[in-house]
Amino acid sequence: MALAAQKTQQTADDGTMEPGGTLLTNPNVKPAVAARAGEPAKMVSRQVSVFYGQKQALFNVDLDVPSRQVTALIGPSGCGKSTYLRCLNRMNDVIDNCRVTGDITLDGENIYDPKLDVVMLRARIGMVFQKPNPFPKSIYDNIAYGPRIHGMAHNKAELDDIVQTSLERAGLWNEVKDRLAQPGTGLSGGQQQRLCIARAIAVSPEVILMDEPCSALDPIATARIEELIDELRENYTIIIVTHSMQQAARVSQKTAFFHLGVLVEWGDTEQIFTAPRDERTQGYITGRFG
Amino acid sequence: MLNKPGDHIVKSFDEDLKHLSNVIAEMGGLAEAALTRAVEALVRRNSDLATQVVQDDKRIDALETEVGQMTVRMLALRQPMAQDLREVVAAIKIASDIERIGDYAKNIAKRAIVLSTHAPMKPAASIPRMSQLALQIIKDVLDAYIEKDAEGARAAWRRDEEVDEMYNSLFREMLTYMMEDPRNIGPCTHLLFIAKNIERIGDHATNVAEIVYYLVHGRSLDEERPKGDTTNVSIDD
Amino acid sequence: MTDAVLMTPVAKLRRPDLSEGRIRRRYAAERRFRLYGMLAIGFAVFMLGFLAITVILQGYSAFWQTRIVLDVNIDPAEIDPQNTRSPESLEQGNYQAVVRNALRTQFPDVTSRADRRELNDFLSNAAGDKIKRMVLANPALVGTTQHVDVLAADEIDMLAKGRIDRAVPEGDRPLKDQQIGWFDKLKQDGRIVSSFNVGFFTTGDSREPEQAGVGGALMGSFLTILTAIVLSLPISVAAAIYLEEFAPKNRITDIIEININNLAAVPSIVFGLLGLAVLLGFFGLPRGAPLVGGMVLSLMTLPTIIIATRAALKAVPPSIREAAYGVGASKQQVVMHHVLPLAMPGIMTGAIIGTARAMGESAAVLMIGMVAFIVDIPKSITDPATVLPVQIYLWADAPERAFVERTSAGIMVMLAFLVLMNAAAVVVRRKFERRW
Numbered sequence: 001m002a003l004a005a006q007k008t009q010q011t012a013d014d015g016t017m018e019p020g021g022t023l024l025t026n027p028n029v030k031p032a033v034a035a036r037a038g039e040p041a042k043m044v045s046r047q048v049s050v051f052y053g054q055k056q057a058l059f060n061v062d063l064d065v066p067s068r069q070v071t072a073l074i075g076p077s078g079c080g081k082s083t084y085l086r087c088l089n090r091m092n093d094v095i096d097n098c099r100v101t102g103d104i105t106l107d108g109e110n111i112y113d114p115k116l117d118v119v120m121l122r123a124r125i126g127m128v129f130q131k132p133n134p135f136p137k138s139i140y141d142n143i144a145y146g147p148r149i150h151g152m153a154h155n156k157a158e159l160d161d162i163v164q165t166s167l168e169r170a171g172l173w174n175e176v177k178d179r180l181a182q183p184g185t186g187l188s189g190g191q192q193q194r195l196c197i198a199r200a201i202a203v204s205p206e207v208i209l210m211d212e213p214c215s216a217l218d219p220i221a222t223a224r225i226e227e228l229i230d231e232l233r234e235n236y237t238i239i240i241v242t243h244s245m246q247q248a249a250r251v252s253q254k255t256a257f258f259h260l261g262v263l264v265e266w267g268d269t270e271q272i273f274t275a276p277r278d279e280r281t282q283g284y285i286t287g288r289f290g
Numbered sequence: 291m292l293n294k295p296g297d298h299i300v301k302s303f304d305e306d307l308k309h310l311s312n313v314i315a316e317m318g319g320l321a322e323a324a325l326t327r328a329v330e331a332l333v334r335r336n337s338d339l340a341t342q343v344v345q346d347d348k349r350i351d352a353l354e355t356e357v358g359q360m361t362v363r364m365l366a367l368r369q370p371m372a373q374d375l376r377e378v379v380a381a382i383k384i385a386s387d388i389e390r391i392g393d394y395a396k397n398i399a400k401r402a403i404v405l406s407t408h409a410p411m412k413p414a415a416s417i418p419r420m421s422q423l424a425l426q427i428i429k430d431v432l433d434a435y436i437e438k439d440a441e442g443a444r445a446a447w448r449r450d451e452e453v454d455e456m457y458n459s460l461f462r463e464m465l466t467y468m469m470e471d472p473r474n475i476g477p478c479t480h481l482l483f484i485a486k487n488i489e490r491i492g493d494h495a496t497n498v499a500e501i502v503y504y505l506v507h508g509r510s511l512d513e514e515r516p517k518g519d520t521t522n523v524s525i526d527d
Numbered sequence: 528m529t530d531a532v533l534m535t536p537v538a539k540l541r542r543p544d545l546s547e548g549r550i551r552r553r554y555a556a557e558r559r560f561r562l563y564g565m566l567a568i569g570f571a572v573f574m575l576g577f578l579a580i581t582v583i584l585q586g587y588s589a590f591w592q593t594r595i596v597l598d599v600n601i602d603p604a605e606i607d608p609q610n611t612r613s614p615e616s617l618e619q620g621n622y623q624a625v626v627r628n629a630l631r632t633q634f635p636d637v638t639s640r641a642d643r644r645e646l647n648d649f650l651s652n653a654a655g656d657k658i659k660r661m662v663l664a665n666p667a668l669v670g671t672t673q674h675v676d677v678l679a680a681d682e683i684d685m686l687a688k689g690r691i692d693r694a695v696p697e698g699d700r701p702l703k704d705q706q707i708g709w710f711d712k713l714k715q716d717g718r719i720v721s722s723f724n725v726g727f728f729t730t731g732d733s734r735e736p737e738q739a740g741v742g743g744a745l746m747g748s749f750l751t752i753l754t755a756i757v758l759s760l761p762i763s764v765a766a767a768i769y770l771e772e773f774a775p776k777n778r779i780t781d782i783i784e785i786n787i788n789n790l791a792a793v794p795s796i797v798f799g800l801l802g803l804a805v806l807l808g809f810f811g812l813p814r815g816a817p818l819v820g821g822m823v824l825s826l827m828t829l830p831t832i833i834i835a836t837r838a839a840l841k842a843v844p845p846s847i848r849e850a851a852y853g854v855g856a857s858k859q860q861v862v863m864h865h866v867l868p869l870a871m872p873g874i875m876t877g878a879i880i881g882t883a884r885a886m887g888e889s890a891a892v893l894m895i896g897m898v899a900f901i902v903d904i905p906k907s908i909t910d911p912a913t914v915l916p917v918q919i920y921l922w923a924d925a926p927e928r929a930f931v932e933r934t935s936a937g938i939m940v941m942l943a944f945l946v947l948m949n950a951a952a953v954v955v956r957r958k959f960e961r962r963w
Binding site: 089122126134135146200 | 846
């Protein structure tokens with residue numbers, strides 16, 4: 001009895017056995033992981049290519065960013081991960097001779113629709129940059145600027161409330177509450193970066209893009225930001241570009257690996273860092289030549 | 291002095307990993323030898339050889355400690371990822387399995403010393419066959435580890451069933467002997483434990499096979515391991 | 528052999544040459560290099576110092592004016608023959624004669640007509656003006672004798688300041704021996720005094736050096752520069768912002784950019800000719816008015832300010848723009864809220880330096896008639912006026928010995944003005960400058 005059961009089980013197993021195949025070596029094949037049940041994708045990219053003049057920087061990227069999770073984009077320098085990130089809030093519009101093809105949707109709405117207001121889009125998709133770049137204004141004004149230009153507060157009390165809430169969420173309130181009138185540029189690097197995150201949060205975005213937010217910070221400041229990212233995940237969809245694989249592993253739930261402008265592989269962070277499917281991912285993650 | 295494709299950019303990392311697998315291979319070799327000599331001591335009723343086996347187990351334990359230290363150091367300093375991470379984790383687990391195999395061999399040797407004072411038993415003849423089978427599995431599994439051969443590991447893994455079956459038949463044979471003459475109960479119990487130890491060695495070898503499979507593919511051999519040990523059922527009968 | 532050499536991969540071990548001679552040569556080269564720099568600066572400082580000292584030595588005396596102290600009997604017969612004491616009547620009085628009489632009482636032995644004329648030459652023909660002002664302010668003074676100092680003629684002024692060489696033969700100098708004798712007597716009596724020359728800053732131009740001042744030219748310069756700033760600053764800042772931030776980068780903007788850069792290098796006389804032909808000839812604007820001068824100078828400062836503004840805008844770090852775009856600011860908000868405030872010190876510096884350049888400009892304003900001899904101080908931008916550099920040019924051209932010191936004094940006033948403006952540029956830059 002038992003033996004018979006084993007036999008059938010074995011054959012069934014043989015049938016499903018397959019070597020760890022790569023899903024994206026052929027760019028025409030859509031990733032099988034694209035639609036995962038129970039996880040509504042916040043931003044969906046299909047066949048996204050980016051050209052700088054004649055030079056193509058990104059090739060047919062298909063990527064689904066799940067809602068309220070952290071998606072990390074990793075890859076060697078010049079692999080197109082930052083370029084892709086900047087497509088998501090149309091920051092590439094600012095650059096001359098940059099052309100984007102393909103579709104990117106936010107909650108099913110095409111963000112490259114000519115009728116869509118790019119300013120409103122950027123209010124929905126906030127951004128934090130590599131180098132902390134607070135405005136050369138007071139801490140208060142740094143946070144209040146976004147809500148002011150978007151008419152989010154009708155009086156001083158409302159604005160104060162937004163400033164306080166944003167700083168609290170960014171974990172900076174206790175450190176700066178007594179010196180809101182002092183310039184934001186006088187803070188330490190890590191505090192400045194948290195100020196920038198607070199500034200992004202202040203306009204209540206749905207998605208926050210982070211372009212190597214910790215590359216200029218020391219490990220303690222980095223840890224604070226990572227902890228903050230983990231907390232923000234409850235309310236925001238976060239996409240983070242990082243050069244530190246450890247950081248991607250620590251903060252993200254999904255990881256996407258870019259190489260030479262191609263999205264090579266993406267999936268659960270755990271899977272990418274323990275058992276990547278693609279040779280190139282494996283080579284990059286383990287520090288080998290590929 | 292150039293890196294070959296597939297090598298790490300940091301060359302000393304490759305050296306560390308190489309050293310780690312060499313230590314595992316050495317442990318495996320020692321465990322194999324321990325089992326072979328323990329069974330030989332049993333068959334030849336050579337208590338000196340058996341004592342030697344008991345002594346030599348210390349070497350395996352020392353190597354396991356070394357693997358433990360090396361892996362901790364690599365985890366702390368190299369922060370291995372993906373394949374490398376699996377290799378380091380696999381090394382810890384395989385080392386612990388081999389150490390257990392060594393312990394079982396030591397156990398067999400101890401019992402061989404005791405048995406050498408008793409009259410020879412007939413069922414003892416099937417013990418070498420069983421150990422031969424277990425040894426072959428260990429050897430195949432270790433080869434699969436060195437070669438990163440998941441299929442080899444898988445094939446060896448399946449053969450554990452035969453060891454289990456052999457154990458079952460030996461178990462029944464022992465029961466018969468003990469029922470025949472109560473004076474046989476003492477030596478037979480020792481032989482039974484030896485057989486059980488060899489069966490456990492086979493289980494540890496399959497553990498190693500599973501680890502090798504995970505090491506290569508990054509996912510576990512998730513099908514249920516074939517169970518040949520039906521002695522529980524037999525007793526219930 | 529060569530193969531063998533190529534085969535050996537072990538490169539010869541090369542170490543840095545740390546020998547003492549080499550290090551000494553390196554330090555010597557460095558010292559030489561520093562010396563060249565110091566020489567260059569020394570030369571520049573020497574030339575500048577030489578220029579400044581020459582100007583100051585020649586011009587400092589113009590800030591003091593020689594006056595003659597006299598006991599003036601305000602004779603009603605001379606100033607109010609009808610004896611009405613009405614302001615109209617007092618206005619008509621011959622105050623110069625009153626002063627002349629007072630001087631003659633000092634020299635009772637001077638009787639001949641010719642000598643008396645020479646004695647009268649001691650007084651400026653504006654000497655009576657002071658008495659007139661006193662009397663008009665207080666008619667009760669008529670008939671009294673007042674102890675007053677009156678303006679001396681330019682030659683007496685020169686003599687008092689030691690700029691007339693007494694050793695020169697009588698025929699070659701403007702004053703005769705007997706005049707020098709009278710001067711010495713007056714000096715002995717303590718009647719030659721020197722006081723701060725307020726009139727130099729308050730009066731307009733004059734044919735008489737002792738009466739000439741830079742007041743008119745200062746006012747003219749001020750009005751002209753004001754017009755130029757009001758016109759050029761908004762236009763050029765707006766143009767620069769559009770070109771830098773909004774304009775697409777294509778052939779047309781390239782051509783515009785090249786033209787702006789070329790405009791900065793066009794000789795100022797061309798702008799003057801343009802003003803003459805277009806503003807005066809075509810639009811018929813008043814000749815020599817600060818309005819026209821300001822328009823011409825604004826054309827000149829335009830490219831300077833545009834270039835400075837664009838450089839200042841470019842220097843604003845892109846991270847600030849990105850930050851503003853990132854929170855959803857529109858392009859115009861990014862520029863107005865962030866880029867422009869940060870570029871402000873650079874823009875202001877460019878504007879002030881451009882204006883300072885326009886301030887020292889003469890060729891362009893010469894062409895539109897701001898070179899005329901104008902005694903009145905301009906009251907509006909349509910009154911005929913002249914500007915400081917042109918005034919300096921006019922005085923430098925005048926034959927009288929006394930105009931030499933006025934020229935240098937004019938230069939000093941103008942340099943002070945420019946230093947003030949450049950200092951303002953530094954202050955503004957410091958004030959607006961922010962770290963990021």
